[in-house]
Every structure is written in C-alpha cells, then in structure tokens.
Amino acid sequence: MAKHQETARLMEQEAVAHQTYRMLLHSPTIAGEARPGQFMMLQVRDGNDPLLRRPFSFHRILSEAGAVEILYRVVGRGTWLMSRMEPGAALGLIGPLGNGFDLPASEDGPVFLVAGGIGIAPIEELAARLLEAADGSPGGSIHLFYGARTAAELLGANRVSRPGLRIHWSTDDGSRGLRGNVIQCIERVVAEDDIRPARVYGCGPLAMQVRLALWALRRGVEAQLSLESLMACGFGACLGCALPAPNPDDPTSDRYLHVCKDGPIFPAGSIQWEKIRQQQIAPPIFRCI
Ligand SMILES: Cc1cc2nc3c(=O)[nH]c(=O)nc-3n(C[C@H](O)[C@H](O)[C@H](O)COP(=O)(O)OP(=O)(O)OC[C@H]3O[C@@H](n4cnc5c(N)ncnc54)[C@H](O)[C@@H]3O)c2cc1C
Ligand code: FES
Structure with missing residues (x-):
C-alpha cells in the first residue's frame, strides 16, 4: 500500500489521563487509507528539534x-x-505505514483484546472494527483486558466502553479493577468463566507482550501483537528497528524482522520472545534524537 506525505491540521487536543493526550488531525489522504494497527510518522515541528519524526x-x-x-x-x-500545540497547528505526516491487524471475516470464538497502559492506542480502533463486524452475527464475545500501573494512567470508562465490549480492568496498585497485571487478569477470567479465546490481540510494554505471547503460544491460541521500537525512518531505510526472529532455513541462527516494515503487528510465533526476555533486548536499537 502506498504511503503518503501530508500536512495535517490539528483540530482538537485534549488531556485524557496522566500525561496522556488525544490529538485529532485533519489528514484526509491518510485517513482514507489507514487500517487498524498501522501507524504514521509525525514531524513534531520544522527544523531539527527534534530532528526525527516520531511514530504513532x-x-x-x-x-x-x-x-x-x-x-x-x-x-x-x-x-x-x-502536548503544547494548539488547534490550527500544522504537522507533517507520513503514512499509513506498517501492516496493520489481520481481521477475520467472522469470529469463531471469544476474542481477547489486551492493552497495557498507552498500548490502548491501536486497540481502540481495532475494538470498534471487531464490534462493527460482530454486529448482528452470532460471532464470539469481545473482551478488553486493560491495565496500567495506577488508575490515573487509564482512560475513563466513558472513553472505552462500547455496547458489546466486556472490559476487565487491572492496576498494579489496585486503584481500579483487579490488583495485578493484565496477564493475571486474563488468567482469572479464563479460570472463572471457563473460556478460551479463539484469538488474542495485544499492545503494551515489552514485558507484557512477551508474557502474552508465551501465554498464547503455550495454549495454541492465535495472537497478534503490536510491537514498538525506536524508529528513525519508519519504512525500512535505516534498518534500526530489528527484532530477532526464528530462521526457518537454519534453526541454529536468527534472522531479523523490522518493526516498521514487517510489523508493527507480529504473530506470536514469529519473534524470539525468550531471547528478547533473556537478553533483555530493549527495542531501542537506533537512538532517535
Ligand atoms: C509503531 C509505533 C507506534 C507507536 N504508537 C504510539 C502511540 O500510539 N502512542 C504513544 O504514546 N506512543 C507511541 N509510540 C511510541 C512513541 O513513538 C514514542 O513515545 C515517541 O517517539 C517518543 O518521542 P519523544 O521525543 O517524546 O521521546 P524521546 O526523547 O525520543 O524518548 C524519551 C524516552 O522514551 C523512550 N522511547 C521513545 N520511543 C520509544 C519506543 N518506541 N519504545 C520504547 N521506548 C521509547 C526513549 O528511549 C527515552 O527513554 C509508538 C512507537 C512505535 C514504534
Ligand atoms: S525504522 Fe528505519 S528500518 Fe525500521
């Protein structure tokens, strides 16, 4: 799919949680082609402060x-x-970039959406599309597991609630929902309600993603995870966003996938999660300025 360079106009800017903002941008070309799970590179302002575009x-x-x-x-x-910009400001965008979530034509069982902290960002549009597709069809139930360190970091229920969406909240300090992390919350719901998801989608901190991927792989559940990396270009030119992946031609060596062009959505089985965890490979490989 073609990517576009477009100057967007900031229409609305709003603080929605602790250090968290929502920005509405008028960008008709990119809006016309974007799919859930894709991203864009945003030029914060002209000049070299900061020099590189940022992915969102x-x-x-x-x-x-x-x-x-x-x-x-x-x-x-x-x-x-x-966060200091006012409506009317102009921002340079390049997008849509990346692959996006794979959406099935119809659901064959419950779907788990898993969001840790700011990881709710791409999950919101995905939830809207899945609920739209499920409307009127028997499909499966759609569950959102949404957690953060504390309630102040979570979006309010009024922003995430939608008819048909079952939300399970969790916080590390117990200030909203289950006291614990999203994986513990999933385990509790699976045990109490005796359900097995047909499919899992996730976005959140790397530690959460590793645990979610291993949880899904152990149970043979299909999982698609939205991963992050520091990105200098966003479309395969700098090779700075590499992650180790199993090499089907040679199991003794790794190959590298690039978050910007092979992802940011990866099936759980396509990444060397244990290696990321053991070596504590942090996504930042190419340092943005
Ligand atoms: C595909 C993709 C989609 C993203 N979507 C969103 C989104 O929807 N909402 C959102 O808030 N953020 C998102 N991010 C992360 C966002 O791009 C960074 O937070 C942003 O670039 C930071 O810019 P900065 O100049 O404020 O911080 P910097 O000064 O560049 O960095 C500040 C600190 O944040 C760390 N950091 C910066 N970027 C990342 C990153 N990608 N992963 C982990 N740590 C990082 C740095 O190491 C540093 O410690 C996304 C990243 C990717 C790759
Ligand atoms: S960000 Fe440059 S190759 Fe991925």
Whole structure:
C-alpha cells in the first residue's frame, strides 16, 4: 500500500489521563487509507528539534471526516512539544505505514483484546472494527483486558466502553479493577468463566507482550501483537528497528524482522520472545534524537 506525505491540521487536543493526550488531525489522504494497527510518522515541528519524526498508531480512523486521532503519552521532548500545540497547528505526516491487524471475516470464538497502559492506542480502533463486524452475527464475545500501573494512567470508562465490549480492568496498585497485571487478569477470567479465546490481540510494554505471547503460544491460541521500537525512518531505510526472529532455513541462527516494515503487528510465533526476555533486548536499537 502506498504511503503518503501530508500536512495535517490539528483540530482538537485534549488531556485524557496522566500525561496522556488525544490529538485529532485533519489528514484526509491518510485517513482514507489507514487500517487498524498501522501507524504514521509525525514531524513534531520544522527544523531539527527534534530532528526525527516520531511514530504513532492510529487510535481512531475517521475516514468520512478525513481525520485521524492519536493517543499519546508524554515521555520526552517530542511528545512534550506535541502536548503544547494548539488547534490550527500544522504537522507533517507520513503514512499509513506498517501492516496493520489481520481481521477475520467472522469470529469463531471469544476474542481477547489486551492493552497495557498507552498500548490502548491501536486497540481502540481495532475494538470498534471487531464490534462493527460482530454486529448482528452470532460471532464470539469481545473482551478488553486493560491495565496500567495506577488508575490515573487509564482512560475513563466513558472513553472505552462500547455496547458489546466486556472490559476487565487491572492496576498494579489496585486503584481500579483487579490488583495485578493484565496477564493475571486474563488468567482469572479464563479460570472463572471457563473460556478460551479463539484469538488474542495485544499492545503494551515489552514485558507484557512477551508474557502474552508465551501465554498464547503455550495454549495454541492465535495472537497478534503490536510491537514498538525506536524508529528513525519508519519504512525500512535505516534498518534500526530489528527484532530477532526464528530462521526457518537454519534453526541454529536468527534472522531479523523490522518493526516498521514487517510489523508493527507480529504473530506470536514469529519473534524470539525468550531471547528478547533473556537478553533483555530493549527495542531501542537506533537512538532517535
Ligand atoms: C509503531 C509505533 C507506534 C507507536 N504508537 C504510539 C502511540 O500510539 N502512542 C504513544 O504514546 N506512543 C507511541 N509510540 C511510541 C512513541 O513513538 C514514542 O513515545 C515517541 O517517539 C517518543 O518521542 P519523544 O521525543 O517524546 O521521546 P524521546 O526523547 O525520543 O524518548 C524519551 C524516552 O522514551 C523512550 N522511547 C521513545 N520511543 C520509544 C519506543 N518506541 N519504545 C520504547 N521506548 C521509547 C526513549 O528511549 C527515552 O527513554 C509508538 C512507537 C512505535 C514504534
Ligand atoms: S525504522 Fe528505519 S528500518 Fe525500521
């Protein structure tokens, strides 16, 4: 699919949780082609501060309105500058990029959406599409497992609740939902309700993704995970976003997949999770400035 360079106009900016903002951008070309799970590279401002574009997932894709929404957490200079922008500001975008989630024509059982912290960003549009597809068909039930360190980091129930979506909250400190992490929450729901998901989609911190991938692989459940990496280009030119993957031609060696062009959505079986965990490979391989 072609990627586009477009100057977007900031339509709305709103603080929605601790250090977390929602930005609505008028960007008709990108909005017309984006799919859930894809991302775009955003030029925070002209000049070289910061020099590189920053990657953000599509939180909502409003094709008819010609707009896309991102949800972002302030973690450094680029996102801090973004949080200071006012409606009317212009931002350079390149997108849509990456592969996006694979959506089945119909569901054959329960679906688990798993979001850790800001990992809710791409899950929101995915949930909307899955619920739309399930409307009127028997399908499977759709569960959202949404956790963070504390309630202040979570979006409010009014923002994530949708008819048909069963939400299971968890926080490390017990300030909302189950006290514990999202994997513990999944284990509890699976045991109490005696359900087995047909499919799992996840996005969140790397430690959560590793545990979720291994949880799904051990049970033979199909899982698609949205991974992150520091990205300099976003479309395969710098080779800085590599992750180790099993090599089907030679099991004694690894091959490398690139988060920007092979992902950011990866089936659980396509990544060397144990290696990432054991070596504590942090996604940042190419340092953004
Ligand atoms: C495909 C993709 C989609 C993304 N979608 C979203 C999204 O929807 N919402 C959102 O808030 N963020 C998202 N991110 C992460 C986002 O791009 C970074 O938080 C942002 O680039 C940080 O820019 P900064 O200038 O504020 O921070 P910097 O000054 O560049 O970095 C500040 C700190 O954050 C760390 N950091 C920066 N980027 C990442 C990263 N990608 N992974 C782990 N640590 C990082 C740095 O190592 C550093 O410690 C996504 C990343 C990728 C690769
Ligand atoms: S970010 Fe440059 S190759 Fe992936």
